[in-house]
Amino acid sequence: MSLSSALMAVHNQNSESKDSESQVDGNLLVALAFARAGIDCMFGVVGIPVTSLANRAVALGIRFIAFHNEQSAGYAASAYGYLTGRPGVLLTVSGPGCVHGLAGLSNAAANTWPMIMISGSCDQKDFGRGDFQELDQIAAVKPFSKFSAKATDISQIPNHVFDVVDHSVSGRPGGCYLDIPTDILHQTVSESEASRLLSAAESSRAQLATEKAFPSLESEIRKAVSLLRSAERPLIVCGKGAAFARAENALKNLVDTTGIPFLPTPMGKGLLPDTHELAATAARSLAIGRCDVVLVVGARLNWLLHFGEPPRWSKDVKFILIDVSKEEIELPKPHLSLVGDARHVLELISKEIKDDPLCFGKSHTWVEAISKKTKENVSKMELQLAKDVVPFNFMTPMRIIRDAILAQGSPAPILVSEGANTMDVGRAVLVQTEPRTRLDAGTWGTMGVGLGYCIAAAVASPGRLVVAVEGDSGFGFSAMEVETLVRYQLPVVVIVFNNGGVYGGDRRNPEEITGPYKDDPAPTSFVPGAAYHTLIEAFGGKGYLVGTPEELKSSLAESFSARKPTVINVTIDPYAGAESGRMQHKN
Template sequence: YRANPAANEEAFAGGWFHTGDQGRLDAEGYLQLTGRIKELINRGGEKISPIEVDGALLSHRGVAEAVAFAAPDAKYGETVAAAVVLNEEGKRLGEGAVEDIKRHVGTRLSAFKIPTQIFITDELPKTATGKIQRRFMVDAFINKPKDGAVGGSTLDLDALPNDGYYTIAKSLRALGVRVVYGVIGIPVTQLASTLQAVGIRFISFRNEQSAGYAAAAAGYLSGIPGVLLTVSGPGVIHALAGLSHAQVNTWPLVLLSGSCETGEVGKGSFQELDQVAAVRPYTKFAGQARAVGEIPAVLEAAFKAAVSGRPGGAYVDVPSDVLMAPAPAGPAPPPPAEEARPARPAAPAADVAAAARLLAGARRPLLVVGKGAAWARAEGPLRALASGAGLPALGTAMGRGVVPDTYEHSANAARSLALAGADVALVFGARLNWQLHFGEAPKWAANVKFVLVDVEPSERDARVSHFVLRGDAGVVAGQLLDALQGTELPRPEWRDWTSRLAAKSAAAREKLGARLARTTHPLDYGTTLRVVRDALATLPRPPLVVAEGANTMDNARLLLEPVTVPRTRLDAGTWGTMGVGLGYAIASATQDPGRATVAVEGDSAFGFSGMEVETIVRYGLPVTLIIFNNGGIYGGDRRGRELRAAAARGLAAVGHAGDPVPTDFAPVSRYDLLAQAFGGRGVAVGTAEELAAALREALASGGPSLIDVTIDPQAGVESGNVHAFNFKPPEK
C-alpha cells in the first residue's frame, strides 16, 4: 500500500484494515479463511466461490492440479473458467478429457458453476514460492492463450488492418514468438500495439541496450530467437550493444527496426542511416523488406540464420512506408520456428570412433561443458555420457547444471587441478578462449589432447584440437556413448585421477565452508552470499540467478551453488559485458514467470541499466534485485602511492583538487530509494539478519523487490578474477 492512496482509501475504514479475505467462524471459535472476496466469480449477479469449483475439479480421478477463475463474458459479465493439469489417468482420456471433467463437475455443482472453458496445461503459473495466484490466470490462458490449450478462446488474427505492421506481427507469431523487447517511437510505435493484438507480449524498456541484452538472453533461454524492436538511426546504434553481445555469446537474436521512407534515402531524412551496413559486422544475416509481401520471407531468413550452425544475431530492416502500406492479398506467413531450425547434425561416424578410442586410452580424462551445450539442450545425453563412462566433469560459468554440480565426479571445485592434470579433454560447446586459458600451458598440461565438439568451431580452435567433432552437442554425446559400448569404462587407472580430484574438491569445500561460517560486519561477499544461498535453498524450484560485477560475479559463481538445472545461471559472458543484469532478469521473468529470478548486482554494474528498475516495477515482474553497495568500482582507492600522489598534484594544479577518486561513487548512494520512487519494494540492509529478513519478504512477495546491501569497500580485489589484465605499476 506504499505510495498507493487509492488502495489505502479502499482498504482502511473506521480505523480498521479490511484484508479482503473470506472466512467463517467454526463452532469452537476458530477463524477459517476460505478465499478472497475479489476472487469471487460474479456470473450475472450469482456469486460463485472458485474454491468450491476447485474442489469439484480436483475430485476427478484424472486431475492432478486445478484452479478456477473468472473469465470475461459478454452476456453475464463473468463466467467460470478453469485451468487443469492432468495426471497419467487423465492423459489417457485424450481429447475427451475436457467433456469428462465437465460431466464430473456437473454431478457435484449446479449447472451455472460448471466451467464453460477448461484449459489443459502442463503447468499452472505460480509465484516463486509455489503459490497459485488466480488473478494471473486470465492473462495466462485467455488474453495470451497457450498453444495446445483446449476449450479456450482464439485470437481473431484477421481483425486488424492488413498492412506491414500486421504482417510483421502475424509472421512473428507464426515463428513462435510470444514476447518482444524494445523501445518504441517513430515509425514503430503502432507495431507494439499490433503485437499485443495478436497475442504477443511487448516489454517496453527505457533503453535499447538493456532491451537488447534481454532479447539475447531470451533467445538463449527459450530456444527461439529473441526479438528486439527499435526505432531507426540512433535506436539501431544503441541496439548494436545487444546485437554484438548475442553474436559473441552465440545466442540467437533478431533485431527488427524501422527506417526512413524508401523515397527519402540519400536526402537527409529523419534518423536516416544505412542500417543494414551498420549492423553487418555483428550479424549472420542483414536484410531489408522492400515491400509488405517480402516481410514474411525476410523474417524467416533472419530466424533461420539466427539459429543455424553457431547461433547469433540477425537483422531485419523495414522502411516506414512499407510498415504503413497495405499488404497484397494473403501473403503466406513463415513456418513455425521449429520448421525454420535446421536438423541437429551428427558428427561423421569415423571421427566419433577415433575420438572414442582416444578417450578410452586416456589416463586422466576430463569432460568440459560450455554454454553452447546448454543452448543445445544437451543435458540428457551429456549426463548419460558422464555417468556411463565415469568421466570427471567441469562446467564453465554458464555451462553449469548441464551436468549437475551434485554429480559424483564433478570437478568444479577442483578446476585448477582438473585443467592442469587432464591428458584428454572432451570439450562440448565451449571455445578455447580466455575463459579456458586458450587451451594452453601453464593452466593446461603442455601435451593435453583436445576433442572439440562444436556445431561450427573456429579455425583457431580446430587447429589446436586433436579431433574436431562437428555436430550438435546432444547428438554427438549420444554417438560417443554408443561408440564406447563394450569398452570397460571407467578404466581402473582412472581411479587415482578421480580420487585426486575428489580430495581436492573436498578440501576446497572445507575451506569454503570455513569462510562461510564467519559472519562479518561490515558485510563481506562471503557472509552476504551465504545468506543469499540459504534463502534461495528454501524455494520450491531452483531460481534463475543473474550475476554481474567484478567481485560480485566471481564470488556468486563460487558461492551460489549447487547448480543442478541447466540455463539457470547468467553472467557477463564472453566479453565480460557490464550492464546486462537487469535485461537478463527481465528476460528470465518474462520467459519463465513461475521461476524466481534473482539478480546479484555490483553497484557499478547496476548503474549501467538501473533505470530498468522502473520497467520491472511497471510490469510487476517476479524479480529480486540485490545490489552489493561498496561505494564504487571495486570499492576503495586501490591506486599505487605514486599514481595517487601524481593524480592529486595534477588536479590541484588545474583547480580541481576536490575531485573524487575515479573509482568512487557518491558515499550516500541508496539504490533502494530508486525502487521506492517507482512504487516498488525497496529496502536497505547492513547486517546478515536484516538481509535474511529482507530476502524472505522479497521472495515471498512474488513481485519486484530491490535490496541495497552495504558491503565493506575493502572486501574485494580489483577487476575480480581478471585483475591481472589491468596493469598496475610496481610500488616503491
C-alpha cells in the same frame, strides 16, 4: 490466428473504416509473419516509426515488453533466445535506437544466442538527404549480425521475416537483423494478397535445420572413445552451448557411466549439479593443468578457458571438441573435432561405449586426486564463509544468499550475476543445481546485462523466481529498468552489493591524487551510501537496506516469499575485494 480474424482484432482495436479493413499495411504484415514464424514475445522501445508495429503484434497475441532503453531490451532479447531456444526479438526505432540496440545484438553474436533485431528506418526516397534519424543501418549491424535483410517493398516482408528467424537458430545460433523503412511500414496490400504472400513465404521457407544437417560421425566417434579409453587423466568440459542444446541428460548419462570428472564453464554450471561428486569446479587448476584428454562440449577454447594453451594447460593435452560450427571448431586445431549438436553427439558417444563399458572408478588415482583437491578447497572456502564479517565482505552475504536460494528447492531460481568481485565470488559460492539457471557477463564479459536478463528470465519462465546478485556498478547500467519490473509485476529480487564504486571506493595511492582536479572523486568512486533500494520504492516496489546477517536473512526470506519486484541494497566494505576482480593483470 487466421488472417481474417487477425484483421478483425486489429481493426476493432483501431476502429478503422470498413474500406480500410480489406487492406494490410506493412506494420500488420510484419506482425502476422512473426506470429506465423512462432514468435510469441518481443522486447523493445517504441517510437517513430514502429509504434504501430508493436501494437499490431500485441493484437495478434505477441507479448511486448516495453523498456526504457534499447540496450537493456537487447540484452533481454539475447537471453530470451538462450533460455527458450527460440529467437528473442528486439524492436527499435531508427538511427540512435538501432545503435543502442547493437549492444544486445553484439552480445547475442558473442554468446552465440539466437536473436533478431528489427529497426524502422527513414523513408527510402529521403535517404542521403539528412532525413529524421537517418543511418545506413545495414552497414551498422554488419559486424554483429550473421544475416541481415532490408525490405524495399511490402511484398518482401514475409520472406525476410522467415529468413531472419531461420538464420538466427540455424547452425551456430546468433543475431540477425531486419530493416523496415518507414514507407514500407505504411505501404498496403489487399487482404487476399497478404494471405498469398504469407502462404508463399511459408511454402518456400529455407530448410535450415538446426541439428539434422550434420555429416556422419561414425569414424570420429570411435576415435573419440578410443582416446578416452587410453587416457589416464580425462576431463569433460561443458559450456553454455551444451546448455542451449538441452544436453544435460546425455551429459549426465556419460559422466555417470564413465566416471570422468567434469568442469563447467560459468554458464555451463547446473548442467550437472555443482554438488555432483565428479564436479571439478573447486579443483579447476588441478583439473586443467594435469588432464591429458579433454572432451569439450559446447564451449570454446577462448579466454575463459585460457585458449587451451600452456601454462594453464599441459602442452601435451589432447582436445576433442564438439561444436555445431565447423569453422569455429577448427580454429584452435584440436586433436579431434566432432561437428554436430551437443546432445546428439554425446548420445552417440554413450552408445559407442555401451557394449564395451568404460569407467573410471572412485578409487582411480585421477578421480581421487580431483576429489581430494575439491574437498580441500571447499573446506578452505567454507571456513571463510562461516565467519560473520561486519561490515560485510563479499563472502558473508554470498553465503547467506546461497543458503536462501538452495532453500527454495526445485524449480531452482534463475540466478543473474554481474560485476567484478560480485560475479567472481558468486561463481565460486553460489551453487547451481539445474541447467540454464545462471546468466552472467558471458563470453564478451558484458556489464549492464543484469536487469535485461532478469526480465527475460521472468518472461521465459513464468512464475519462477529470478534472483540478481550484482555489484553497484553493474546495477547502475540498467537501474531504471526496475520500473519495468514493477510495471509488469515480475518475480525478480535484485541484490545490490554496494561498495561505493567500481571495484570499491577510492583506492588511489597518495601520489596519484594530484593535478587541477585532485579534489574530484576518484574515477572508481560513487556517492557513498547510495540508497539504491529507494529507486524501486519510487515506482511501488519493495526496497531493503541491509548491513548485518540478520537483516539480510530477513529481507531474503520476505522477498523470496512475496515474489514481488524488490531491490535489496547490501552495504559492503568499500575496501573488500580486489581491483578488477580476478583480472587485475589486464587493468
